[in-house]
Amino acid sequence: MAAQERPPGSRLGRRNDPERRDRIIDACLDLVSRSGVAGTSHRKVAAAAGVPLGAMTYYFDGMDDLLKAAFTRFATMISDRFERRMAAATDPELARQAVVAIILEDVFGDDRELVLSHELYTLAAREPAFRSITTAWMGRSRAALERHFDPETARMLDALIEGLTIHRALDSQARDRREVEVAVARITAR
Structure with missing residues (x-):
């Protein structure tokens, strides 16, 4: 044949x-x-x-190609979860609750996801070729947030989500849910 x-x-x-x-x-x-x-x-x-x-x-084609495929799959999975959560919100209060849930439940849902995220961040910081993955991830996050919030607020919320998620994951002391709710309310207050 x-x-x-x-x-x-x-x-x-x-x-x-x-x-x-x-x-x-x-x-x-x-x-x-x-x-x-x-x-x-x-x-x-x-x-x-x-x-x-x-x-x-x-x-x-090599290890970089494999890592790009793997981290793209990982970032897409997290972004899909994020987008589903924000799409389900039907009003501003539900959107704020969705952001709280993203921080407390969705991003870095377990230690594996925490490590993978930080490995990707470190790789992207060292190797500009991997920044397209993190840039796309941030872009999708902001677009999902912009369903409910203006672009400036969406950008601040995206940074808050990353920062609070990291703090909550790495802090040896348990953090109060109320802390997250207050932070989201302050950023989204009109």
């Missing part, structure tokens, strides 16, 4: 594993959450994904 006659999804006459690329990305995110970007390699990702090391180059 000639190359142009191969069935879709096949390479050299063999069926590809249609979920392999996704498994590689998922394994990369898991490894980054446990070992950091510096502790993640093609070899480790291939082993964690259960794929041959040589398969990595079929799907990704």
